[in-house]
Amino acid sequence: MSAPTYDLGTLHGGLRLPGEKSVSTSQEIQKVPIPDQLVLPIAQHVGEAAHPVVGIGEYVLKGQLLAEPYGSLSAPIHASSSGKVVAIEPWPVSRRFGQTAPCIVIECDGDDQAIEQAQPLEPFNTLEPDVLLGKITQGGIVGLGGAVFPTGQKLMQATTMPLQYLILNGVECESYISCDDLLMREQAAEVLGGAQILMHALRVSECYVVIESDKPEALKAIGTAMGELNDDRIVLKQVPTIYPSGGEDQLVQLVTNLEVPSGGLPTDVGCVVQNVGTAAAIYRWICEGEPLIARVTTVTGPGIKAPMNVLARIGTTVADVVEFSGGYSESAEQLVIGGPMTGKSVTTDRVPLVKATNCVLVLSDTDPLGDEQPCIRCGECAVVCPIQLLPQQLFWYACADNEAKMRSHGLIDCIECGCCDLVCPSHIPLTADFRNAKARIRELADEKARAERARIRFESRNERMEQEQLSREQELAQQKDTALKAGPAAIEEIMRRQKAKDKKDADET
Ligand code: SF4
Ligand code: SF4
Structure with a gap:
């Protein structure tokens, strides 16, 4: 070793x-x-x-x-x-x-x-x-x-x-x-x-x-x-x-x-x-x-009486694992699934523990940050960003819903780590804004992809119908040619058959 x-x-x-x-x-x-x-x-x-x-x-x-x-x-x-x-x-x-x-x-x-x-x-x-x-x-x-x-x-x-x-x-x-x-x-x-x-x-x-x-x-x-x-x-x-x-x-x-x-x-x-x-x-x-x-x-967290690590079956409710860990302490205020930086708050402990649940965190303070203030352009968020993004700039573009600028400033590379939030003296919830902006960009991309798939389906249907029409016309021309050689009774029979076929096609469409 x-x-x-x-x-x-x-x-x-x-x-x-x-x-x-x-x-x-x-x-x-x-x-x-x-x-x-x-x-x-x-x-x-x-x-x-x-x-x-x-x-x-x-x-x-x-x-x-x-x-x-x-x-x-x-x-x-x-x-x-x-x-x-x-x-x-x-x-x-x-x-x-x-x-x-x-x-x-x-x-x-x-x-x-x-x-x-x-x-x-x-x-x-x-x-x-x-x-x-x-x-x-x-x-x-x-x-x-x-x-x-x-x-x-x-x-x-x-x-x-x-x-x-x-x-x-x-x-x-x-x-x-x-x-x-x-x-x-x-x-x-x-x-x-x-x-x-x-x-x-x-x-x-x-x-x-x-x-x-x-x-x-x-x-x-x-x-x-x-x-x-x-x-x-x-x-x-x-x-x-x-x-x-x-x-x-x-x-x-x-x-x-x-x-x-x-x-x-x-x-x-x-x-x-x-x-x-x-x-x-x-x-x-x-x-x-x-x-x-x-x-x-x-x-764990100040809201849990006996913090510990548990081996729990997937599907056990959070209420059950909290009870096993001694229950809630008197200071319990906020239930978070995950850590304090990347976790998500939930409003009920009926939620089950799933494969992703690495932490059940019960905090005692629901609003440790304070009120949001305007950005003072101090640059602290850029200093701590591990991806070397410019969060204050991204925030500006996110507020303006400027997708092109968000993309060109690397929003998609943001790992939502929360470092910028933690140092921001103006208490701006930057990470939440970036998470929402990324979700919007993904939605737009999905919409574009759906529209593109619909366009391709529409064009190939038109192409197929044109092909079918063309082959029908070619078939009819060939039959007419044969009938001309065979005489008027044969022409009538072909016309009757063609009419019946067209009606059937129309019914099916
Ligand atoms: S840390 Fe906050 S106040 Fe400072 S530049 Fe970034 S967003 Fe603005
Ligand atoms: S949340 Fe995004 S922008 Fe903020 S520090 Fe982390 S990677 Fe950078």
Whole structure:
């Protein structure tokens, strides 16, 4: 095992945030008991919602397929415990997926009976990489770092590019969140097992496991597991604790000194980035046959009585995990799913814990910033922007709804990290404005694409009708020619047949 290295490359901007992590890291990961009810949204990933394959009243086993992927970008959903499907209905969800979304509701029987795997588990390195990628897709694995991109599809897309590095992201730079830290401390062998599977699937032979300097226990646990594994293709890298060094593009730059081009992906510079939790989930699916039905989540904040990291089944409601963590404290004011910088507020704890839920944060202050004031052009936001954008300028164009200028000033590269908000003395909610502006740009692009598809459909229909008309005329001319040679009775018969055919065509149209 090579010694961890430190401080590779430099990042522009960023912030040193208060960690606030020790409150949730003082004990081991605690297992949340099987709840009475599981609520499983059929869309827990980027892309199309999955399609339910079970009906109301059906008894399902743990690990059973509940909804199959639909379209080219989608992921299956599996039952997190055994029980009866009692409803498939809209349910409140984290705002990322809308206000409510269709969910499969299971009344658990408490037996936790698991489905027998249809296929015997084979050693992953005996499988062809393409077969392995297909298997990863079937496990419902999505990016657990927050992106929730279906992992199988992400890896398949990556293999169309020349690749050099696999980077495992153990950089958990946002305040309060500590689930990856605890996962690396307690499941280091699974994380590295996942790295080996990913390297085989991607046909790469260099892997970096990247961890921040403020996680000495995780660094030690991964280092020890690497020593036991003795696979010198995997290298441990320690990086400084700066927010947002865990962003994919920032991590690539920190580790390899390669710059992901504007609007591009890490694969453009030969890198694939996966979260450490995703790697462990891949290991559990490929080597132990357990699809993605549970995850480690941090339940923390001043509004929680006993902050901790929990291992909870996907579909457990936030109310259940909060209750398991001692319940709300008297100062609880605001419920956030995710961290304080990138999380989303929710108004009810009926929302279920989904594959993306890395943190349930309960804050005591709903408005820590104060009233918004006009921009004083101090430039602080530009100093901290890790993408080197000019947020004050972008804000101006966002207010004017000037799409062309927003694009030319790189809005689409904004990673919505929230650094600019935090330093703005005028308390302007810059990130929210940029998020909305990006959504509008995406909507416009979708509208344009829809209009273009409609235009192509219209033109090809016209072309087809013209072709049909032409061939009808040619056929008629040929028949007339034949009839002229055959005499008047034959002409009449042809005219009658043609009239009947035209009437039929008109009726069908
Ligand atoms: S930090 Fe705020 S006040 Fe300063 S330039 Fe940026 S938007 Fe304007
Ligand atoms: S939210 Fe966007 S504009 Fe603001 S600092 Fe982060 S990347 Fe830059």
